[in-house]
Amino acid sequence: MSQPLEKGSACLNCRRRKVRCDAVKPQCGPCRASRAYQDCEFTNSGPTRTQQLKEQIAKLESRIKEIEGPVASSSQSSGLNDNKINQLGTVPNHRQLPQVIPPPVRSAIMQRFLKYASANWFFLNVDRFSAAFLDPNSEALITVLTNTVILWGIHLSSSTPLSHHEGLYLTRAVQDASHGLVQPYVHNIVQLIQAEVLLAQYFFKNARMVEGRYHTGLALSIVFGAGFHKIGSTQASNCTERAINVAPSKDLVEEGERIGAFWTVVALNNCWTTRESNVSYDDIDTPWPLEMQRYSLNLVPANSLSGRTVSNWLRGQQDPGSDSLLAQHAKASVLYEQAVQNGLQRRGNPTQFLNNYNRLESSISQFSPTLISLHELPQTVHPGRAVLVHVLLYSAMVQLYLPVIDININAAGSILTSIGLICRTLRAVNVTGLSDIDPFLSSLLATACRFLISYISMQSQAAEASEMLKLIVAVMTYMANHSRHAETQILEIQQLLT
Numbered sequence: 001m002s003q004p005l006e007k008g009s010a011c012l013n014c015r016r017r018k019v020r021c022d023a024v025k026p027q028c029g030p031c032r033a034s035r036a037y038q039d040c041e042f043t044n045s046g047p048t049r050t051q052q053l054k055e056q057i058a059k060l061e062s063r064i065k066e067i068e069g070p071v072a073s074s075s076q077s078s079g080l081n082d083n084k085i086n087q088l089g090t091v092p093n094h095r096q097l098p099q100v101i102p103p104p105v106r107s108a109i110m111q112r113f114l115k116y117a118s119a120n121w122f123f124l125n126v127d128r129f130s131a132a133f134l135d136p137n138s139e140a141l142i143t144v145l146t147n148t149v150i151l152w153g154i155h156l157s158s159s160t161p162l163s164h165h166e167g168l169y170l171t172r173a174v175q176d177a178s179h180g181l182v183q184p185y186v187h188n189i190v191q192l193i194q195a196e197v198l199l200a201q202y203f204f205k206n207a208r209m210v211e212g213r214y215h216t217g218l219a220l221s222i223v224f225g226a227g228f229h230k231i232g233s234t235q236a237s238n239c240t241e242r243a244i245n246v247a248p249s250k251d252l253v254e255e256g257e258r259i260g261a262f263w264t265v266v267a268l269n270n271c272w273t274t275r276e277s278n279v280s281y282d283d284i285d286t287p288w289p290l291e292m293q294r295y296s297l298n299l300v301p302a303n304s305l306s307g308r309t310v311s312n313w314l315r316g317q318q319d320p321g322s323d324s325l326l327a328q329h330a331k332a333s334v335l336y337e338q339a340v341q342n343g344l345q346r347r348g349n350p351t352q353f354l355n356n357y358n359r360l361e362s363s364i365s366q367f368s369p370t371l372i373s374l375h376e377l378p379q380t381v382h383p384g385r386a387v388l389v390h391v392l393l394y395s396a397m398v399q400l401y402l403p404v405i406d407i408n409i410n411a412a413g414s415i416l417t418s419i420g421l422i423c424r425t426l427r428a429v430n431v432t433g434l435s436d437i438d439p440f441l442s443s444l445l446a447t448a449c450r451f452l453i454s455y456i457s458m459q460s461q462a463a464e465a466s467e468m469l470k471l472i473v474a475v476m477t478y479m480a481n482h483s484r485h486a487e488t489q490i491l492e493i494q495q496l497l498t
Contacts, residue, residue: 009042012043013030014028027040028040058268092171110134114126115129115436116152116156117152118382120196120201121268122194124260125253125256125257125295129141142195144192144195147173150201151169151202166442176195177192177199189244190261196215196218197215197265197268199215200213200214200215200219201438201481204272204485205484207483207485207487207488212275213276227244227263228262229262231255231262252296252298255295255297256300259287263288263327263330265332266284271392274336275336281310281311287321288319288324289322291380312333313331314338314363316363323370325372325385325386328371329392331367332393335367342357342360343399353403364400367393371390374386374428374429383434384431384436384437385438387429388438391426397414398419398445398447398448402451411488416455416464416465419452420433420468423471426472432478437483439479441486442483445475445476445489446489446492449472449496450493452465452495476489
């Protein structure tokens, strides 16, 4: 006969559901057996995820109040691109934005934005987007996307006639995004997702992590709420519980944008909220994304629509035609997230940890040879994006072996080999010649640095590791000139080196 639980020891889910809880941590039996209640939380083990989320939202609301306050004080207190604003002039103390942006300025903003967007999280059809953005009379683009693109264009330019308006465009874009959640742009939901992704990346680049995670979470909620995880699924027509009612795609290009939106958001979430990620891969039936041109030319394989996309791929099932860079990015992010999550389970569930360890090691080994070659990159592929995909996969290997370094004598050598592959990637593409690099790369490199610093300190001879550390520190130092997040990462590494 089971012993009665101490009062107050049941998890929050079991209390709400009035279900008998066994209080097993980190996940009780009823929650483990339920697909709908996987987020098992106990109030007597510190702040719960819900409490942590409320704290993050409170911080976010405080930050939003700052940027919605008087613009003059906002430019001083927000911490966003202060040096650039100070160099280009003081932000005016009024909220008036230009009613009409001159065509040459609009074109320059778009070109600068698209150069960066090709490397960072842009999934819309470029031709359709460009035509709509350059036409001042077009109503094809929703306001939040237009303002977010202008924000990025200004941010990436050394100087434009609109440089002193960056803070204003940020405020307007954030406000528009919040209005979109109250009254969703149902007919342009993909554009709203694109705006949320770009806002998240903007905040991440500027080391404003709370806001970045907030907009990432919104984008994730929208893609699942709109049923984008069931595109092409036999269950798609039965999705009667969608939070957002979206009309069917008008054509194959629009469907390609929705597929691209879904996988872009999944990859973004897997990278920046790895430890908190709660995406259920078993629920994803959407096929891996293709290059946008293939949707435009109606070159979509008939067998690309299948169910349980990620789960089947992790079991070794291959999907012909899913070798686009975005597909590789999404797959690498899945392996990275799974490796991190598995490391967190080592002490709580050793058997499951070992099973997942072997499965992930096999998946990484099978996926690695299929990565796009860095020596023969097509002109349509931004080298910075290709570098990120490679480093993300090799970082998944690092995350896989780190938890077993104290029990596996080969783990340290495997981590060094993985970091060696990261260094080979950095040498293959002249990263220090690129300004449009995803800031998450600096997070991955920082993890490699921490291991190398620890390894070198315990070895009498570590010349190879020292050379790898020098290279990675040099790349991170260069990245710090273009990203405040990269700057915070290299400062932490420099403190470890002193």
